[in-house]
Amino acid sequence: MRGYAPEKLENYLSHDLPVAPEAPTFASLGLPELLLKAVEAAGYTHPTSVQAAAIPAAMAGGDLMVSAATGSGKTAAFVLPALQRLISSEKRAVPGGGPRILVLTPTRELSLQVTKACELYGRTLKWLRTASVVGGVPYGAQLRAIRGTLDVLIATPGRLLDLQKSGRLDLARVEVLVLDEADRMLDMGFIDDIRSIVAATPDTRQTLLFSATLDGDVARLAGQLLKTPQRIELASHRDKHEGITQRLHWADNRAHKERLLDHLLRDTTLDQAIVFTSTQRDAERIAAVLEASGHAVAALHGGMPQSQRNRTLTGLRHRRLRVLVATDVASRGIDVPTISHVINYGMPMNSEDYVHRIGRTGRAGRTGLAVTLAEHADLHKIRGIERFTTQRIPVSTIEGLEPRLPEPATHAKPGAGAGRRGNGGRSFSARPHSGRDRDTRSERTTGTPQRARRP
Ligand code: AMP
Numbered sequence: 472m473r474g475y476a477p478e479k480l481e482n483y484l485s486h487d488l489p490v491a492p493e494a495p496t497f498a499s500l501g502l503p504e505l506l507l508k509a510v511e512a513a514g515y516t517h518p519t520s521v522q523a524a525a526i527p528a529a530m531a532g533g534d535l536m537v538s539a540a541t542g543s544g545k546t547a548a549f550v551l552p553a554l555q556r557l558i559s560s561e562k563r564a565v566p567g568g569g570p571r572i573l574v575l576t577p578t579r580e581l582s583l584q585v586t587k588a589c590e591l592y593g594r595t596l597k598w599l600r601t602a603s604v605v606g607g608v609p610y611g612a613q614l615r616a617i618r619g620t621l622d623v624l625i626a627t628p629g630r631l632l633d634l635q636k637s638g639r640l641d642l643a644r645v646e647v648l649v650l651d652e653a654d655r656m657l658d659m660g661f662i663d664d665i666r667s668i669v670a671a672t673p674d675t676r677q678t679l680l681f682s683a684t685l686d687g688d689v690a691r692l693a694g695q696l697l698k699t700p701q702r703i704e705l706a707s708h709r710d711k712h713e714g715i716t717q718r719l720h721w722a723d724n725r726a727h728k729e730r731l732l733d734h735l736l737r738d739t740t741l742d743q744a745i746v747f748t749s750t751q752r753d754a755e756r757i758a759a760v761l762e763a764s765g766h767a768v769a770a771l772h773g774g775m776p777q778s779q780r781n782r783t784l785t786g787l788r789h790r791r792l793r794v795l796v797a798t799d800v801a802s803r804g805i806d807v808p809t810i811s812h813v814i815n816y817g818m819p820m821n822s823e824d825y826v827h828r829i830g831r832t833g834r835a836g837r838t839g840l841a842v843t844l845a846e847h848a849d850l851h852k853i854r855g856i857e858r859f860t861t862q863r864i865p866v867s868t869i870e871g872l873e874p875r876l877p878e879p880a881t882h883a884k885p886g887a888g889a890g891r892r893g894n895g896g897r898s899f900s901a902r903p904h905s906g907r908d909r910d911t912r913s914e915r916t917t918g919t920p921q922r923a924r925r926p
Pocket of ligand 1: 514515516517518519522544545546547806
């Protein structure tokens, strides 16, 4: 792997993810010895639910469409069976012949994350050659990587297509194509690129599609590109994010939001935090404001050179940074278990991004707190998120920092049905969060949401 510093293995160890109900072992899934060793070295004792379902299904050779929540262990669910295929076949990659396994991801960050996972799960395969091809970085190292022998290529669609069209990358030997976070790739407008890439791979390939949702556009894409896929639906955006406590603070204006943010970041129980903004400019501005008030902070957004983004992420992993102020470029693919807080300073573009943002905390079996700072103009977005997740976000106030404006009257109705019956959603009341957000001021959480009105 090129382009960034190798990370310590310990960074990827986690032991507490929910495991499949009948608790199969990795060995019982039929994985070969070499991969069992790698999984053991990664510290995993049992497969997660998505791994238990998808690994044997993928090893059977057919196409799959899998919905799995962020942080569910989905990367190993496609990497392990793909590596098993490489191990079990007589074929070997030929220099300049292109990859045998191709993984497409929506963002560079996710590409790099998947590349690291591949190296972790394939560490016992001495011959394994893995590379990533992403936009925003120089071509040199990537070209050298694809000119040599290459087993697994992880790529973002734009740069990959660029290399394929210019004849520098051959996709004719792809045996397994993985579309990771397919919903996000469609949202980002990659549909034509994906079609062109798929057309350059052989018809005999196995296609594995992973997505937060399997409906709508994703279902249409699967209908066009997959052959009688097996559908594995384990978790979805409707899942309750068990380890993550969500909370909403109404703010009167920007200045009030900044005071709330400063208060939240001074919480001594906060380990590391990602503060999400809606714009690159806000990411820069907030990072500068926080730095001036003494926080160990950096900004991360798509307008920064890739080398700088990589350095910032390494700083976060190595805990040189306590706070990362980022746009949605960081809402997927960042897997740092010590992130205890996610704070939405600016609202996400869509409800799905909200789910991905809050999934940056509560990882690897830990708990996390996701706080949204919203102004009244954000009400419709909050309502949309609550409908999407079918969960109410409990409203909180901080003593001394209460909003002066009254709470907006139409605080949402989560999910169809519950609100209509007017039961208010007692099930959405706040859960205490192990005293995490208390320091000098105390906080109150509104347990009983207001009566919902139809939009
Ligand atoms: P992913 O959803 O693939 O991004 O994985 C989320 C996190 O779970 C990563 O930190 C993985 O290292 C970790 N992980 C994946 N599979 C397992 C497993 N079977 N047991 C424990 N941790 C796992």
